[in-house]
Amino acid sequence: MYNHLEHSSRAxxxxxxxxxxxxxxxxxxxxQFMVDSTDEKSYGGGDGGVGGDGGHSGGYVPQALxxxxxxxxxxxxxQTSAAAFQPNVQNTYGGLIPGSEPSGFAGxxxxxxxxxxxxxSKRRSQEMTLEDKEKVTRDRNREHARNTRLRKKAYxxxxxxxxxxxxxxxxxxxxxxxxxxxxxxxxxxxxxxVVRQMLDLRAAGDADVMKWMQIVDESFVCTMPIxxxxxFQHAEVNGVNRVLRGLDAFIxxxxxxxxCVESIGAPSPRWKAARARGERVSAxxxxxxxxxxxxxxxxxxxxxxxxxxxxxAECECRLDGMLRCTFTPQNKILSAEFSFDVMALMQxxxxxxxxxxxxxxxxxxxxxxxxxxxxxxxxxxxxxxxARPPYQIVQANPAWTQLCGYxxxxxxGRNLGIMQGPATDRAAVxxxxxxxxxxxxxxxxxxxxxxxxxxxxxxxxxxxxxxSMGSSGVTHLMALLxxxxxxxxxxxxxxxxxxxxxxGELGRQGRQSEAxxxxxxxHKDESQGGGGPGQPKTTxxxxxxxxxxxxxxxxxxxxxxxxxDRHGFQSV
Numbered sequence: 001m002y003n004h005l006e007h008s009s010r011a012x013x014x015x016x017x018x019x020x021x022x023x024x025x026x027x028x029x030x031x032q033f034m035v036d037s038t039d040e041k042s043y044g045g046g047d048g049g050v051g052g053d054g055g056h057s058g059g060y061v062p063q064a065l066x067x068x069x070x071x072x073x074x075x076x077x078x079q080t081s082a083a084a085f086q087p088n089v090q091n092t093y094g095g096l097i098p099g100s101e102p103s104g105f106a107g108x109x110x111x112x113x114x115x116x117x118x119x120x121s122k123r124r125s126q127e128m129t130l131e132d133k134e135k136v137t138r139d140r141n142r143e144h145a146r147n148t149r150l151r152k153k154a155y156x157x158x159x160x161x162x163x164x165x166x167x168x169x170x171x172x173x174x175x176x177x178x179x180x181x182x183x184x185x186x187x188x189x190x191x192x193x194v195v196r197q198m199l200d201l202r203a204a205g206d207a208d209v210m211k212w213m214q215i216v217d218e219s220f221v222c223t224m225p226i227x228x229x230x231x232f233q234h235a236e237v238n239g240v241n242r243v244l245r246g247l248d249a250f251i252x253x254x255x256x257x258x259x260c261v262e263s264i265g266a267p268s269p270r271w272k273a274a275r276a277r278g279e280r281v282s283a284x285x286x287x288x289x290x291x292x293x294x295x296x297x298x299x300x301x302x303x304x305x306x307x308x309x310x311x312x313a314e315c316e317c318r319l320d321g322m323l324r325c326t327f328t329p330q331n332k333i334l335s336a337e338f339s340f341d342v343m344a345l346m347q348x349x350x351x352x353x354x355x356x357x358x359x360x361x362x363x364x365x366x367x368x369x370x371x372x373x374x375x376x377x378x379x380x381x382x383x384x385x386x387a388r389p390p391y392q393i394v395q396a397n398p399a400w401t402q403l404c405g406y407x408x409x410x411x412x413g414r415n416l417g418i419m420q421g422p423a424t425d426r427a428a429v430x431x432x433x434x435x436x437x438x439x440x441x442x443x444x445x446x447x448x449x450x451x452x453x454x455x456x457x458x459x460x461x462x463x464x465x466x467x468s469m470g471s472s473g474v475t476h477l478m479a480l481l482x483x484x485x486x487x488x489x490x491x492x493x494x495x496x497x498x499x500x501x502x503x504g505e506l507g508r509q510g511r512q513s514e515a516x517x518x519x520x521x522x523h524k525d526e527s528q529g530g531g532g533p534g535q536p537k538t539t540x541x542x543x544x545x546x547x548x549x550x551x552x553x554x555x556x557x558x559x560x561x562x563x564x565d566r567h568g569f570q571s572v
Contacts, residue, residue, distance in 0.1 A: 006379070020322055056343045090438070121372055122411070125421065134334050188292055191325075191331055192287070194215045194323055194332070195323070199214055199287070202257065202285065205257065207251050207438075209247065212247055212250070215327050215333060216247055216332060218247065219245075220245075220334065221243075221245050221335045222243075222244040222337075222338070223241050223242070223337045224241065224338040225342050226241065227242070227342060228342075228346075228366050229252075229346055229349055229364075230259075230260045230540070231259070231441045232369055233466060234250075234370055234466055234471070234475075235471065235472035236249070251440065252438075252440040252464075255435060256440075257558030258443075261281050261282070261305070262280055263309050263443075264305060264311075264349060266459075267353070267380075268353055268362070270314070271447050272483075272484050274310070274312030274458075275311075275312060275445065275459055278445075278484050279307070280311055281311045282303055282305070282307055283304060283306065286301065286302045287301055288300040288302060296325065296326050297324070297325045297327070298323070298324045299323045299324075299325075300320070301320075301321055301322070302318065302320055303317070303321065304318040304319070308352060314352050314353070314354060315351050317348040319340055319344065322338075322339045323336065324340075349364075367463055368463070368478060370385070370463065370468060371475065371476050372468065372469075373465070374476070375395065378395070379390050379399055380480050381403050381482070382400055382401045383416070383478070384465070384477070384479075385416070386475075387458065387464065387465075387475055390480045391416065392413050393410070393411045393413065393415065394407070402453060403450075403483060404419065404448075405452055418448065419448040419450075421447075421448070421453075424446060424447055429444070429446065430448075432444040432460070432462075438475065439464050440463045441461070441463050442461070443460065443461045443462070445457065445458070445484070454569075457483070458481045458483050459481070459484060460479055460480070460481055461479070462478065462480075463480075464477060
């Protein structure tokens with residue numbers, strides 16, 4: 001066999017055919033040679049290597065085989081040495097250990113060696129006893145069970161870790177949602193408080209810049225309908241609305257609204273008498289409904305007077321409207337948009353100034369905002385001055401000259417300081433002039449002097465004017481004077497009012513006695529100090545039926561005012 005292979009190799013070398021391949025007979029011989037080479041009987045046995053103790057059993061001895069010359073390239077790698085042979089070492093199951101095959105047959109391939117190992121294992125398994133096979137099977141089953149338990153334990157640990165991770169993730173998400181909800185509630189609460197504070201300051205007519213800067217941004221913009229019954233700059237008009245840009249313009253509008261509220265009922269005699277007594281109309285805002293969308297807050301508000309009737313007006317006033325505010329990230333108001341019915345409020349102001357016994361309604365209150373409008377003929381006492389110190393008088397209408405006793409030519413070029421005297425309240429004048437210097441509307445009750453030196457009390461309102469329609473900037477000031485009753489007359493009116501109030505109390509008790517006879521005894525007992533032993537004394541606040549009748553005048557319901565109080569109106 002070897003000679004035949006050697007002959008084939010030499011023939012291959014002599015022909016120089018690099019594409020040599022064995023024929024069928026040679027391939028069968030090679031296959032048989034490979035099988036015989038894996039037979040353990042061919043190698044002898046023992047620890048002495050090939051042949052055991054140095055001899056051999058007559059089988060194939062690899063050391064004696066020279067490497068065939070001209071071995072084909074696909075069967076013998078070129079780097080294999082022709083003289084290098086290693087003893088064939090078997091593993092426990094009879095297979096060849098990789099790397100221990102004869103280096104001369106390294107080119108046979110891994111598949112051939114595995115096939116040889118499988119044959120050795122099969123032959124060895126046939127020689128095992130039944131007990132050995134059972135033992136191998138048990139060991140294999142135990143190993144499989146142990147591996148299964150390990151895999152199951154690892155899978156359970158993985159599932160447990162996944163559950164823990166998911167639980168922690170959900171808890172983190174829940175905490176984040178709760179934190180976001182808490183922050184949103186806090187932000188909403190803060191912004192509601194900011195809006196309420198803005199409305200409270202506005203109702204009070206507060207002009208403190210530091211207070212406003214805490215809740216309003218520097219670039220604040222306010223939009224509202226045109227209000228002819230209040231002072232405003234004509235340059236603010238944009239279509240059918242007014243646009244107030246900046247904090248100074250907004251504070252000026254706050255002062256204008258405060259003077260409008262103080263003047264509810266003017267110039268009726270009842271209003272003048274109440275003003276002379278030191279009473280003034282107060283009002284308040286109340287938020288009814290709130291809605292929040294991102295950085296915007298929308299609210300329905302109610303504006304109502306509390307004491308207009310007792311302060312001399314013929315009826316209370318109420319106005320409903322809507323407000324939309326936007327905020328900065330610091331929760332300051334960036335913009336505010338007011339919407340309300342202007343005509344409805346003007347009708348109420350007209351009703352409040354018309355005496356109950358008058359057959360003619362008072363004029364609709366219109367406040368001039370230009371020099372041209374202020375120069376028109378009017379029954380009001382008007383005097384126009386320059387807008388800069390020393391505030392020289394430019395024009396005085398006949399009503400003003402008749403009240404003060406000066407001729408128009410006498411006062412032109414002078415200032416209103418000519419009307420002050422020893423009884424003039426300098427502190428009130430200083431507060432008044434602070435608003436005037438800032439270009440804002442101003443009002444005060446002060447004692448002035450006529451040309452003949454007689455003092456008189458008057459309610460003074462000053463409104464800034466522009467030179468013409470559409471022009472910006474204040475060029476002139478207009479002062480309106482309302483003469484109040486003298487002090488002696490005020491004292492007499494106070495006594496008359498107290499007598500009317502007592503008569504109204506007696507009349508009310510009489511009507512209650514007629515309407516509820518069973519309660520007459522109770523009222524009598526209460527007036528005597530109690531209804532019986534151990535019962536506390538009950539007192540009743542006096543009620544003026546005249547004021548009550550006026551309060552229930554056109555469009556006003558006392559029950560409605562009480563309902564407004566329950567809705568959260570706060571006294572200013």
